[in-house]
Amino acid sequence: MAKALNRFVLPEERIPDSWYNLRADMRNKPASMLHPGLLRPMLLEELCGVFAEELAKQELDDTSEYVSIPGGVMDYYRTFRPSPLCRAHSLEKALQTPAKIYYKFEGNNTSGSHKLNSAAAQAYYAREQGLKGVTTETGAGQWGTALSMACAHFGLECRVFMVKVSAEQKPYRRAVMETFGAKIVASPSDTTKVGRDILAKNPDTGGSLGCAISEAMETAFGLEGYRYVLGSVMNHVLLHQSVIGLEAKLALDEMGEQADIVIGCTGGGSNMGGLMAPFVRDKLRHGSKVRLIAVEPASCPSFTRGKFAYDCGDTGRMTPFIKMYTLGCEFMPGANHAGGLRYHGMSPILSQLYYDKVLDEVRAEGQTAVFDAAVTFARAEGVLPAPESAHAIRGAIDEAIRCREEGTGKTILFGLSGTGYFDMTAYKSYIDGAMTDHIPTDAELAASLASLPKAD
């Protein structure tokens, strides 16, 4: 007799050959990005100065339902996809829940996260356009690592501005990127005007994601054959990440399972947006009752305590205005080990879906509760989750406990976006009992929200 499956891996030939473009099915499309000076929608040619042409087109395309995945990207996907869909039998047992818990595990590649899905596409299109290289920023380092790997594969130069405090605290993360041939610059640096200005004012600053974005953009503009690339928030990134949800749904279908609840962590929204894409489609097209839950850090609560408004994507205010749930681009999140979720804004697609109540619920969780979940999960399932991903685990465990209390055997799917090998400082702090939660005060939030641009 066959045992219930633990890890379901689709055969290679069943990797989806198209990305699904959520926007095609949205009744209210995400609002257009605005030119920050002229307050009118950004034009394709303007975006092409920032992003590779095909990516700029994808950013603006809210009507094509499916976008074919190019052969070069498919070839690369075949080296790390399909990712496994896992049944958390041991966790279910530990929680004594009648719920079935599945997780789509995207950490099973060398970059350690789902970021590689979009890095592959972005590096591919840049190379196809004949570009020489790309620049980007990285905080926790997952995106920088993914992009370094993809650039090594496609033969593209890669310059990563890494928030200085991260570059210093995570020398090994930096070394991984260098192993894949990327050039790492600790930000702020003296290689850009933005960086020099900041250093002149504050020579001892540890940097910020906002500053690193500005430096990466300035560098891309100044180098022949370079463009800037981004690992989350943008519509084209969510398009690429739809491969996560498409595969998860294929695998569930294959097993005759149907998710009652889909849970993801949200920082910029790329993992949750990708995971939930086909489930949103089912809701919008077929009236499916699947419940969609996002979990964000209480230290950086853009959904639960932010405002749905136009804002800048970076602290340096170099980006177009983006309509999203935001805490204000000057918001400085408190110490939290889930570096990948420390972003003031949120994907415009997810923002609109939350505003329209298609994304049913968002929870904000403190990091101690999140690490409780991470360690419970690690010991039961033998997988070491990234702190970011552990937010989704927290949500899944809470739903599974509720099922136990209510005696209902629901099917829960959550997104395990990545692994925590480079987050052991955080685990150590938790194990040693030294971890604390930082929740911004109302006054702090009011101050940063007061800085929103007047664009509505």
Place this chain on the structure above:
Amino acid sequence: MAKALNRFVLPEERIPDSWYNLRADMRNKPASMLHPGLLRPMLLEELCGVFAEELAKQELDDTSEYVSIPGGVMDYYRTFRPSPLCRAHSLEKALQTPAKIYYKFEGNNTSGSHKLNSAAAQAYYAREQGLKGVTTETGAGQWGTALSMACAHFGLECRVFMVKVSAEQKPYRRAVMETFGAKIVASPSDTTKVGRDILAKNPDTGGSLGCAISEAMETAFGLEGYRYVLGSVMNHVLLHQSVIGLEAKLALDEMGEQADIVIGCTGGGSNMGGLMAPFVRDKLRHGSKVRLIAVEPASCPSFTRGKFAYDCGDTGRMTPFIKMYTLGCEFMPGANHAGGLRYHGMSPILSQLYYDKVLDEVRAEGQTAVFDAAVTFARAEGVLPAPESAHAIRGAIDEAIRCREEGTGKTILFGLSGTGYFDMTAYKSYIDGAMTDHIPTDAELAASLASLPKAD
């Protein structure tokens, strides 16, 4: 049209349900372990004082061809096996070789290496016997991590003696084990007599694997319901690791492929022994012409410069005498980042097979050449290999280059035993051009070989 496969993952129900016991097919069995005082073969009841009973039986069993994998171990295997068999298309292209290169990738689980295959079995048997806990030693930390995970799964206490210099240099490795609930003791410690004696003589020592083994054994003997476990060298460990080769061969068969060359790295021999097991069977039973090549570090060259003789397994001379290729148990390997290969001896099974020319060839490689191969592989294949595993990559690349030069399209299979996430210090040293090779002098080797016990 289906593309050539990149990653072949057998379906879960095809995980082998028995381990293959290489010794059953060996014409010359590996020599018996000897009681160090009485110089006669160790008895089962003596071994049962050290190891869990079932493991002691497996250690002595050189006739059963297959050993059924218990249900509890199978259930755990299903959470991380089958491991993928990957085709290194990008590496082949980079090398412009007509050879086909496959690798069996065992790093695709949270412990990051193949060690989990045996940790699972050892923890299971200890729990089934009603034991309370196990002790072990760890150097690089891969074995300690695997055992911590398996003990968390089976509900067993786990005490790991970690070579002090490693515990200090790799605090994150230590934190991973603690996350899985293991108790880590930096060795030498004041918790054992062996440790206290060593500290009294040399308070500043950074410890050694030999000392950690002695402390782990002393601790197991002193604690009610405890046994000692080991992650390599022993016959029962190689038995468990045969799952690697069995799966690899099943997958190759499925693809209609036949390996001409099988390559593995060797420290204690557990990965190579497991990988090559069914291929050895083909040679011994069916006259297969497959060529078996082991690659060891030039800094610790037990096969290529050692002696095939009885020796102790540890520096403290607490273990039985084991007949193996050895550099002498007092050999201190020079600095090498492949910590998992820094062992003076070698599996008795592999030793006998090499002596009998079934294992065709052993190469010793310097670590700079090994890291050349590691970085070439990482950039092409998008997988970050452990320094240990990179020895096998070096061998595979050299064979692929030879195929290019000779114009022969051979099929190469190598064992990628694990990932290098916790070895970034080594990568950084390589990237910065600061890596050096340490080759022991003839005088150094002669001195340590002079200490071999008189047991033959």
